[in-house]
Amino acid sequence: MTIRRRALLGAAAASGIAPTLFMPGMARAQNGFPSRTVRIVVPYAPGGSVDLTGRLIAEQLQQVLGQTVVVDNRGGAGGNIGASEVARAEKDGHTLLLTSASIMAANKFLYGRSMPLDPLKDLAPVTRVTTGTVFMTVRADSPYKTFQDVIAAAKKDPGKLTMGSSGTGTVSHLTLSKVCKVTGADITHVPYRGGAPALQDLLSGNIDMMFDVIPLSMAHVREGRIRVLAAASADRVTYSPELKDVPSMKELLPGSGIDMQSWYAINVPAGVPEDRIAILHKAIVQVVDTDAFRAKMEPNGFTTVVDATPAAYGAYTAAQEKVWRALVEESGASLE
Numbered sequence: 001m002t003i004r005r006r007a008l009l010g011a012a013a014a015s016g017i018a019p020t021l022f023m024p025g026m027a028r029a030q031n032g033f034p035s036r037t038v039r040i041v042v043p044y045a046p047g048g049s050v051d052l053t054g055r056l057i058a059e060q061l062q063q064v065l066g067q068t069v070v071v072d073n074r075g076g077a078g079g080n081i082g083a084s085e086v087a088r089a090e091k092d093g094h095t096l097l098l099t100s101a102s103i104m105a106a107n108k109f110l111y112g113r114s115m116p117l118d119p120l121k122d123l124a125p126v127t128r129v130t131t132g133t134v135f136m137t138v139r140a141d142s143p144y145k146t147f148q149d150v151i152a153a154a155k156k157d158p159g160k161l162t163m164g165s166s167g168t169g170t171v172s173h174l175t176l177s178k179v180c181k182v183t184g185a186d187i188t189h190v191p192y193r194g195g196a197p198a199l200q201d202l203l204s205g206n207i208d209m210m211f212d213v214i215p216l217s218m219a220h221v222r223e224g225r226i227r228v229l230a231a232a233s234a235d236r237v238t239y240s241p242e243l244k245d246v247p248s249m250k251e252l253l254p255g256s257g258i259d260m261q262s263w264y265a266i267n268v269p270a271g272v273p274e275d276r277i278a279i280l281h282k283a284i285v286q287v288v289d290t291d292a293f294r295a296k297m298e299p300n301g302f303t304t305v306v307d308a309t310p311a312a313y314g315a316y317t318a319a320q321e322k323v324w325r326a327l328v329e330e331s332g333a334s335l336e
Contacts, residue, residue, distance in 0.1 A: 033093060033276050037068045040096045040266075043082025043103065045075040045194035048166065049215040049302075053130055053264060054098040056296060060287040075194060078167050078335065079103040080116055087122040089269050093276035097123065097267045102170050104265070104317050106324035110169035112336035120321070123267040125307075125314035126281050129288045131263040132213035132302040134175045134232040135246065139202060140225050142209075147230040147252050150209065151185045158186035164198035164207040167191050169333045171262040172198075174324075175211045175232045177331035182256045202226070213262055214301035218242065232260035239298045263305065265313060277310050 038061070042054040054071045062069035074082035083103050089095035102110075104119045117123070136147060144150045154161050165172030168191040176189055190207055192198040195216050201207050203225060210217075211232065220226040221242055228246050234257075235250060237243045249258040266284055268277060287293060289306045297304060307313035 033279055034065055034067045036094060037070060038062070038065060038094050038096065040069060040071050040098050041082045041086050042071055042073050042098050043075060043079035043100075044073065044166070045196055046073045047196035047216070048194045049132065049213045050098060050100060050264060051196075052215055052300075053297075053302065056293070057098070057129065057284070057287055060293070061283060064283045064286050077116075078107055078110065078169055080107060080111065083119065083123065084116045086267070087117045087269055091269045091271035091273075093268060093272045093280060095269065096126070096280070098129075098264060099123070099267050100171075100264050101262045101320060101324065104267075105320040106169060106174070106328050108321075109325045109328040110333055110335050112334065114336050119267075120314075120318060122270050124270045124272055124277060125310045125317060126266040126268060126277055127284055127288075127307045127310065127313050128263050128265040128305050128316070129284065130297060130302045131261055131305045132215065133237050134171055134211055134260040134262065135214045135217075135228050135243070135301070136209060136211055136230040136232065137202070137214075137217055137221075137226050137228050138209045139205065140227050142227065144209070144229065145227075147247065150187075150229065151183045154180075154185035154187045155183075159188050161209065162188045162190050162207045164190045164192055164201055164210045166195040166198060166212055167193060168335055169328060169331070171260060172210070172212045173333060174327045174331050175258075175260040177333070178258055178260065178327065179211075179232070179253075181330065182253055182258065214243070215297075218300045232258060234259035237301060239303055240301050241299070243301055265317075281310055 040054050040058050042051050044050045058069040058071050074085055083097055086095055086097040108115045138144050163176050173189055180187055195212050198210055199216055202210050217226050221228060230252055231237055231246045231248045233248055236248045249256055285306050288304050294304050
């Protein structure tokens with residue numbers, strides 16, 4: 001069950017977070033949890049879309065919990081390094097993981113026997129926080145004006161065009177694989193350790209395009225340095241003014257069934273007491289499921305999504321394994 005767009009703040013979106021919502025210590029339990037600094041591990045490089053989301057959550061969460069909340073970037077191995085660190089952390093609820101669909105549902109099939117953890121067993125669910133569509137982007141001075149231009153060029157000169165992604169087996173890579181399979185295009189995949197370095201190479205002309213979630217690129221879109229050619233979701237992203245006119249997969253590749261979106265969530269080490277998970281769930285929902293938070297996320301191509309209970313998020317993740325396993329196997333990607 002998903003909670004969406006609850007009217008918690010009224011007019012707060014225009015002026016920021018409502019002060020009555022984020023009174024210090026409002027979500028703290030009688031047992032004094034949390035009793036010290038809370039750490040949110042972001043398992044990707046600083047400056048990427050997940051990092052930006054984590055810092056926004058941390059900024060508001062510390063007001064709700066009445067404790068300092070810090071972001072700790074632990075990138076590498078497709079997010080597995082950070083996820084493993086959280087899985088091994090003390091089971092007291094003071095260490096959180098801002099995780100992704102690829103870590104929770106795809107990596108075990110991508111890494112196989114070298115996968116250092118089982119996310120469904122080693123991490124306990126709290127709630128999803130955001131979801132974002134994957135977009136195809138090029139530089140503003142690119143000769144490719146439309147999605148069709150890119151596909152035609154990739155068929156004419158197989159392997160010549162290059163696409164940067166946030167890593168092998170990530171939603172960026174899997175989107176490219178799916179599009180190429182449907183269209184017959186041949187585009188060379190260039191994996192990076194996160195979206196930020198890929199974006200820098202796009203801007204400097206070292207790669208031709210990117211498939212990725214969009215928040216990191218939105219400033220460049222607004223300033224005219226990047227052109228958005230396609231949304232990899234089935235439907236258009238209507239909540240963002242700069243993206244609402246970008247064609248979707250139903251329009252560009254009707255009947256393909258492509259609907260590439262990534263979701264992001266909070267997990268803690270398995271074994272954290274349920275009462276502490278409940279406190280964290282309540283606090284995170286107070287931060288995320290508000291008009292004010294959406295007002296910060298939606299112009300950048302993300303929207304909010306929270307789960308009614310930690311168990312509901314856990315059930316969702318288990319169901320997502322089948323979806324992402326199929327995508328990984330179809331792509332042929334392997335890091336084992």
